[in-house]
Amino acid sequence: MQFELTRKYLDDLREAILLNNEETLLDLVTDLHAADIGEILSELDTKEATVLYKVLDANMASDVLTYMEEEERENFLRSLSSKEIAEQFMDNLDSDDAADMLSMFPQEQKEEIISMIEDKQQARDIVDLLHYEEGTAGALMAKELIAVNINWSVSTTVKEMRKQAESIDQVFTVYVVDDEDILLGRLPLKKLLITPLKAQISDIYDPKIRSVKVDADQEDIANIMEKYDLVVLPVVDELGRLQGRITIDDVVDVIKEEAEKDYALASGISGSVESTDSIYTLTRARLPWLLIGLFGGVMGARVIELYEGDLQLYPEMAFFIPLIAAMGGNAGVQSSAIIVQGLANNSLGFSGLGAKLGKEFMVGLVNGLVCSLLIFGYNFFFNDSMNLSITVSCALLSVVVFATLFGTFVPLALDKYDIDPALATGPFITTVNDVLGLFIYFWIGHIFYIQP
């Protein structure tokens, strides 16, 4: 039942491709799900993939397209003519997938492909969907759905549903609309099974229904579907007219993408790269963040340089430079991460900025005190200078408290100005905390330690 891609399987496949052995190829992919074939294609190079792709039947071929990775899909589509794309895919795909695929082409070719779509309703649906901004409900929804009129009887409804259902893979919900297409409610399939055919829809439909506007943000949509455990969510326009539906599988992708984006940012990686990407791609995604760290390191060097004279007198001050820098970074990232997740989940509660900072101040104080006391104990036994011990502990406490507050404030401020708050958990904030931590350390050292 379950397909698992093995190296052996890939070798067999590659051999069949090399020999152009269509029969073996068909044998190897028979009964596989489109998602499996998509996975296989992404392991092959474009040439190999094209050979395999050509043996698939039209329906499977367009399904497989939706499961391929974006980059490979684009490469593949570019190798086809507008006519081939229109005939082979645009008619067979769901409107949302078709619009997704079209969006990669320049305006001119887009129009050319659309003009060649045979099913004019599908062409209109795709044009509609192309208008919506990426990341909104409109761009996420499919136009395919089953809607029945509130004035129909159950028997008319069943007849109409049979017609409409043909073009839809899986029926989740039947929507009830009025003559103007305004969404009024839904019709549980269960009810349809147990109601006499003469009954009127208006008597049995459920008017309680949750919907979103076409311009709703995809993160908000994900939060709503998650919160209310929805499998499908209807989308309406400004007048409340039913425009399409968003299914949970599209939203799962959104949730995953958002989580992975945050994780990548926290780790100093831009975009969604994978270990199978090219060295160039991997480097490009990582180098900019390393350069931020490099710049921070140079700033740190300037700070220490300011105190070169002190260091010459008391070189043991240098011992604790990495400790101070690291602790500031660690404490700051902790605070930022909690705020970033709270913003994403809409779970920050109702306390104001002051209350949040006050609370984090307490957390920072406790953490800072524990760490300071421990390091004081260490220095007490292993270090001769009481002044150095006091300096390190005071600086550590200040740095942890400061970084905790700073880490809370920055993502909230970024969010206020519509900048992705997840930036605050990455190398940028760690670097700032490093440099400020060093400054605090040497400044306190200068007061407590070097001056007396």
Place this chain on the structure above:
Amino acid sequence: MQFELTRKYLDDLREAILLNNEETLLDLVTDLHAADIGEILSELDTKEATVLYKVLDANMASDVLTYMEEEERENFLRSLSSKEIAEQFMDNLDSDDAADMLSMFPQEQKEEIISMIEDKQQARDIVDLLHYEEGTAGALMAKELIAVNINWSVSTTVKEMRKQAESIDQVFTVYVVDDEDILLGRLPLKKLLITPLKAQISDIYDPKIRSVKVDADQEDIANIMEKYDLVVLPVVDELGRLQGRITIDDVVDVIKEEAEKDYALASGISGSVESTDSIYTLTRARLPWLLIGLFGGVMGARVIELYEGDLQLYPEMAFFIPLIAAMGGNAGVQSSAIIVQGLANNSLGFSGLGAKLGKEFMVGLVNGLVCSLLIFGYNFFFNDSMNLSITVSCALLSVVVFATLFGTFVPLALDKYDIDPALATGPFITTVNDVLGLFIYFWIGHIFYIQP
């Protein structure tokens, strides 16, 4: 349509609770979804929550329970007697939610509550579910589903479905089983609508169905449902007998939890804490990781101490301590994060450890060279000592390359020994990289710079 929790609303609610004004309370929560009431309850303290909870009707009350946060739900349940729990909740809840809730009680009370459940079928289902290990398909599934026998006709099926459907909120799929309950396929609802009543199920059912065993891991289940865009997945035992079904909303929670856990670990936070948690909880989740950083800092101090003599002669070596330490940490976390996400998404491809390390070596080399050249340029203009410039650049290159390889290796090794690889992106790895980076820096400095 959409409920938004505002401070004003909460104030009104609190006032009604204080005055014990049942009518106003009911007004305020009428027409709200159980998820909204769950959200409201988590803003109130236990006393206030209990007052509000008492005005809800039994069905709503048990629904609300499933949407409450775990900690609050447990507090609330603890305030009830076994009899109240059994009567008010165990009968009304889906079997999986009921079992979830029971799992918090000690064995004795568990048995007591189960013995008081009126619906004996429900009691059996709950006992079954309690046997499965957390994190497996068995623990995630619900027993409620619609199954029809392959030997039935469509008319028998419709009759039986009406009976079975009563206890189920939403019908996703109708399963087809044989006399031994062995899962054979599924019956698309669409087909049921358009097939004559005399037809046999065996003629119209779809034998293609994907299922998982009861002991399948929840992360694998999430991957399967995501890959194949499934809304519901049947669970079978070792003999292939249908045991239950897992719905996508439970899996969305798993996906979110896994992502949040990884993110928390990368940020140095244990468990899923929120900014609304108590100062104690927040501190407990963060302090251990800071202590790891502290320990690393002390180790770093020991390393630098080894070279105290060199530092006294050349205090300018101290300038670049934070730069070296930070760059090692940053480069290592980048590599680890890519591996951790690859492991989670099962997208690491088929290359062996050697090939992976070889590729990362190249990435590290490019990144390291660019950074080293830039810092050499900086030192060339702003620093008098050519020896120091060479030392810093050589050390930086070595540290970046080393950290990149180490960051790739560690999560793979952890995963091999069934330890969560996400640990590798947290403060632990940064700390190790810090210390090793310092060692490399001073060692190179000793050779290139101090010895001549």
